[in-house]
Amino acid sequence: MEPGDERGGRWLREIGPVELLRRLRASDGTAAEALGGMTPKRLGAYRLRAGRVEPERDLTAVAEAGGRFVCPGDREWPSQLDDLGDARPIGLWVRGRPDLRLWALRSVAVVGARACTPYGSHMAATLGAGLAERGWVVVSGAAFGVDGAAHRGALAAGGATVAVLACGVDVAYPRGHTELIGRVVEQGLVVGELPPSEHPTRSRFILRNRVIAALTRGTVVVEAEYRSGSLVTARDAQRIGRFVMGVPGPATSGLSAGVHELLRGEGVLVTDASEIVELVGEIGELAPRRRGPVLPRDLLATATAAVLDALPYRDSADARDVARAAGTTVDEALARLYELHSLGFVERGGEGWRLTPRPTRGEDTRRGDT
Structure with a gap:
């Protein structure tokens, strides 16, 4: 079949x-x-x-390639594939030492365009390495472009990766990835639905995507045009209740158009591995809080910041003028001015107060920018 x-x-x-x-x-x-x-x-x-x-011939061939056949009912069978219903694989041919079921429990698919841009390749490799460093298995299709970059990122980090092929697991396809697939066999797993020696076809590539989607906790699309096999994987994942994520790109790039369309729907925008893990991981696996740099002025109390804002940009002002502009008493203004003086924000000249000059030209000293 x-x-x-x-x-x-x-x-x-x-x-x-x-x-x-x-x-x-x-x-x-x-x-x-x-x-x-x-x-x-x-x-x-x-x-x-x-x-x-000829089942015996196929089983002998996969054994000679260092592999095995796993089917429903076996201890190593990933039960999440059963979510595909009658379209689930009859079985999977597997090469590599790790346990497929255990690896699939904590795995994420990273897929995208074959003819990807340098940006797409960089993001795929970065995500692959980041996920691997966090103990997640990176699953992809071993194709050129994003798939290969994701596998290489995971391998470079000394992590785990799984290549799902649209051909026999003893067939290196594409040929240009013969070395990469060999490295995946040594360090991870190569799996496929087709018996040894079977070659890929267009329909088999499309149908392979449902296995990638079902095997993992979620699918990340890095780059994809409107018509893309990666979007098929995302739709398959969405249909069976998996997380669907996308990495944004330039609005002018056709290779990001499909991803952006995905993000306008049910897809979740992600930019690094920590954001992916926050979505697909366990409770408490949170991405770090994102914020800009903390400037010295940000640390001032509200009343102190108001007094600092009340000082003119170039001229000096006495305490009474500062108090009037800040909406406070003269005593309160003086107390805050001395505080600002000790912190280096202002300086005193005679009876007046002025902002401390900054060395950077055109800088807004009132805000404490650097």
């Missing part, structure tokens, strides 16, 4: 894999006809495929 075959998934749910294979392989075809729900021509295509299946 092809990935995402809901009709086949329904048969598996209703009669189980052993009985389904027996019916499809029955010599007279009457048992297969009892399955129903399709034309004789379509049923014939299933029977033709079933007759050519």
Whole structure:
């Protein structure tokens, strides 16, 4: 069966894999006809495929590649894939030492454009490294562009990453990522729905995205045009109740147009790994509070700041004028002026008070800018 075959998934749910294979392989075809729900021509295509299946050969091939086959009911099966209903994978071929189920429990997908910009590549690598440093598994599709950058970021941080392929796990695709996929096998996991030696097709790439979405706690889209497989992943994630996030880009960039459309809907804007973890993580995993630099004037009491604001920018003023402008008494104004003097904000010249000159030209000393 092809990935995402809901009709086949329904048969598996209703009669189980052993009985389904027996019916499809029955010599007279009457048992297969009892399955129903399709034309004789379509049923014939299933029977033709079933007759050519060699499970032992596939299991031997994946074992020789250092891999294994994981299916529903196995201890290593990630149960969150069951959220796909009848479209869930029949099983997953896996290469790598870690436990897929345990890794999937704390994982985030980072996806985006293949022909990404330097900004997109930078953001994907930064997010991959940041998530890995926080103990999260980075999941992506091993494609050129954003996918590859996310994997490399996680690997560079010594973290965990999973590549979900649209082909056999013993096939390095794209060929230009042969070395990268090899590194992922050594340090993480490579998984796929298709048996060993199977090659990708356009439809398989699209259907692979639902696995990425279901396997993880949330999906982050870094760059994507209006028509993008990354947005398919985001929609799949949204449909099954996963978090959907997007990294904003320039409003003039076509590669950010799809992300911005996502953010106008249900997507959540994120800019770094801490913001992602705050959304998908446990209670208390909060991003740091964002604020600008604290200036000396920000630390002044309200009454003191009012007296500082009452002083003229260039000329000096006596305590009575300052008190009138600040709306306070002369004694209170004097007390605040001496406080400001000790802090270096003002200086006294004869009977008047003036702002302390700052070395930076054109600077607003009243605000304490630097």
